[in-house]
Amino acid sequence: MQTTAVPEKGLLKYRPNILSTIGKTPLVDLSRFSKKRGFSVFGKLECFNPGGSIKDRTALNMLSQALESGEIKPGDTIIESSSGNMALGLAQACKFYHIKLIVVIDPKLNVHTEKLLKAYGVKLIKITHPKLHGGYLESRLQKVEELLAQNPSFHCLNQYENAANPITHYQTMNEIVHQLDQNVDYMFISTGTCGTLMGCAQYVYDNHLPTKIIAVDAIGSVIFGQKESLRLITGHGSGKPSNFLNLDLVDDAIYISDEESVQGCWNLLENEAILGGGSSGAVISAIEKYASVIADGSNCVGILCDRGERYLDTVYNKTWVKEHFADFKFPKRQNKETTNNSRKGQARKRATTLTVNSI
Ligand SMILES: Cc1ncc(COP(=O)(O)O)c(C=O)c1O
Numbered sequence: 001m002q003t004t005a006v007p008e009k010g011l012l013k014y015r016p017n018i019l020s021t022i023g024k025t026p027l028v029d030l031s032r033f034s035k036k037r038g039f040s041v042f043g044k045l046e047c048f049n050p051g052g053s054i055k056d057r058t059a060l061n062m063l064s065q066a067l068e069s070g071e072i073k074p075g076d077t078i079i080e081s082s083s084g085n086m087a088l089g090l091a092q093a094c095k096f097y098h099i100k101l102i103v104v105i106d107p108k109l110n111v112h113t114e115k116l117l118k119a120y121g122v123k124l125i126k127i128t129h130p131k132l133h134g135g136y137l138e139s140r141l142q143k144v145e146e147l148l149a150q151n152p153s154f155h156c157l158n159q160y161e162n163a164a165n166p167i168t169h170y171q172t173m174n175e176i177v178h179q180l181d182q183n184v185d186y187m188f189i190s191t192g193t194c195g196t197l198m199g200c201a202q203y204v205y206d207n208h209l210p211t212k213i214i215a216v217d218a219i220g221s222v223i224f225g226q227k228e229s230l231r232l233i234t235g236h237g238s239g240k241p242s243n244f245l246n247l248d249l250v251d252d253a254i255y256i257s258d259e260e261s262v263q264g265c266w267n268l269l270e271n272e273a274i275l276g277g278g279s280s281g282a283v284i285s286a287i288e289k290y291a292s293v294i295a296d297g298s299n300c301v302g303i304l305c306d307r308g309e310r311y312l313d314t315v316y317n318k319t320w321v322k323e324h325f326a327d328f329k330f331p332k333r334q335n336k337e338t339t340n341n342s343r344k345g346q347a348r349k350r351a352t353t354l355t356v357n358s359i
Contacts, residue, residue: 019060021050022051023175025048027176030043032272033272033284037294039295041302042300044302052310053089054196054306055305057169058086058168059090060093061168062164067097075098076100077099078102078154078157079102079151081104083106084109085235087105087113102123104125104140104144104147105125106139137240173204180299184209184301185299186214188301190236191221193243194242197213201249212251216253218237219257222240226255232314233262233282235277235306260282260289261281261285263329264281264283264284266281266331267284267331276308280305283302
């Protein structure tokens with residue numbers, strides 16, 4: 001062990017504040033997950049953001065733009081609808097800038113997140129009745145509209161319509177492209193507002209990259225025109241069409257069931273020791289479903305949007321899992337060293353031919 005003080009190469013001495021630690025998240029080779037396949041899979045670990053999810057980036061970008069333009073100033077009140085991560089991202093940024101935050105939530109929000117929001121001093125308003133077939137989004141947005149009408153001094157950043165939302169992920173994609181020395185063949189991106197999807201897709205388009213953009217949506221979400229149905233996994237999927245979606249920039253969409261999302265989470269945990277959220281599991285399952293059309297030698301990236309702690313009472317609670325998915329098979333414990341050393345730490349060279357079929 002080193003006992004004398006030597007400078008640590010590449011270590012930043014300090015960051016000016018907590019918000020400056022948002023972004024520049026690690027990209028990790030999921031080599032154990034991809035070892036049986038002919039292609040590499042990398043996970044963009046958005047759980048490394050200080051608030052625990054990719055929405056830290058979006059919240060900060062939307063708020064910064066509103067502060068810079070003078071639309072919002074310290075002391076003002078923001079009201080937002082969120083099922084969790086955006087609320088936490090905003091709670092952190094608003095606390096830092098001394099802005100009051102009211103969040104309209106619904107009963108699907110987990111207790112852990114609710115407690116976190118209260119700790120940040122957020123005022124919570126809970127909707128109790130869904131408007132349509134079990135979806136709460138429309139009811140939450142309606143409540144926000146009502147409160148804005150009653151309180152003209154309140155502001156709403158509205159992640160569903162704010163152009164700063166997708167623009168945020170130009171940076172996310174820029175990071176990934178540089179982390180893989182430009183060799184990104186496939187991006188697997190879960191969808192809600194489609195801010196992440198479209199920001200990454202726009203970057204790929206503007207920079208003339210050959211990267212295929214694959215959207216990962218929940219079964220029961222209406223984003224790609226499916227029929228709405230009850231969904232158990234929060235975070236991804238939506239009960240309302242996206243204002244940002246431009247199908248011309250998206251190569252394919254894959255639909256993942258709640259059970260497949262949970263299976264993906266458990267596989268990610270067992271193989272890579274990563275405790276990811278529900279949409280991270282969906283992305284992992286989507287890559288597995290898509291494997292047959294991915295050319296050997298490709299580099300695939302899945303954006304793993306949030307931490308698993310928020311899903312301890314659901315995805316990672318074996319009783320809950322068995323109650324909802326009677327035939328669920330928990331992965332067998334991996335005892336042996338399963339890392340494929342032959343290509344450890346090495347991004348594969350881009351495959352020369354890419355074949356993408358619709359699934
Ligand atoms: C865990 C998780 N995954 C995926 C998404 C979808 O991201 P976007 O709204 O950028 O489409 C969200 C959005 O809140 C999320 O919280």
